[in-house]
C-alpha cells in the first residue's frame with residue numbers, strides 16, 4: 632500500500648521566528664503523528680526555515696518540502712533557489728505550480744516542467760499543482776485546463792520505461808482558501824479522468840504517480856473528501872497552521 636501523504640503548506644503566513652517556534656512547540660507531537668503506519672507527513676515552511684526544521688526533525692519520519700524551486704540551472708538568477716540547495720537542506724518533496732505562483736508570478740506550464748526536471752535530478756519528489764479557475768469550471772473546461780497544465784510534464788516522460796515518483800495535486804483554484812469544496816460528482820469525474828489520462832500517456836509507469844487533493848481541507852471536510860475520491864494524499868493550507876486541526880485530519884484518515 633502506498634503511504635497516504637499529508638502536505639502542510641505553510642505558505643508565507645508566518646515569519647521565520649514564528650515558523651521555528653511552531654515547529655518546536657509541536658515537535659514531539661508531530662514526530663509521534665508521523666509514526667502512523669502508511670502515512671507520510673511533509674512540512675513545507677518558507678525557505679529560511681528549512682535548515683532549522685531539518686535539524687528538529689532529523690531521525691524522524693517527518694519529511695520536509697519546499698514551496699517552490701527555480702526553473703533554471705545554477706547561475707545568474709537573483710533571488711531564486713536551486714533544487715540542489717533544497718536537497719542539501721534536507722528536502723525530499725517540493726511543491727511546484729501552485730496556483731498562487733502561477734497567478735502572482737505568471738509561471739508557465741513549461742517553466743513548471745523545468746522545475747520538475749531539476750527536482751528529479753536531486754531525488755526530490757515534485758508535488759505538481761494543477762487546477763482550474765471558477766470561470767473555467769463553470770464553462771465545463773476543467774479537463775481541457777488540466778490536460779494543458781499536464782502536457783509538458785507528461786511529454787517529458789512519455790516514452791520512459793520507469794518514472795520517478797511524481798505527485799499531482801488537483802487544487803481547483805475556487806476551492807483554495809474559500810471554504811468551498813468540489814461536490815462528490817466533480818471529484819469522482821476529475822480523479823477518474825486524471826488516472827485514465829496518466830495511464831494512457833505513461834502506461835504502467837503511471838503507477839509511480841500519486842494523486843492528491845488540495846483546497847479548503849480541514850478536520851470537518853477531510854474524511855468526506857478522501858472517502859469519495861480515489862486520492863493518495865492531501866495538500867493542506869490554512870488548517871496545517873493549527874496543529875490540533877492538522878492532527879485530527881491525519882488521525883481521522885483511513
Ligand code: PEP
Nearest residue numbers: 807808845846847868869
Ligand atoms: C493550498 O493553497 O495549497 C491550499 C490547499 O490552501 P487551503 O487549504 O487554505 O485552501
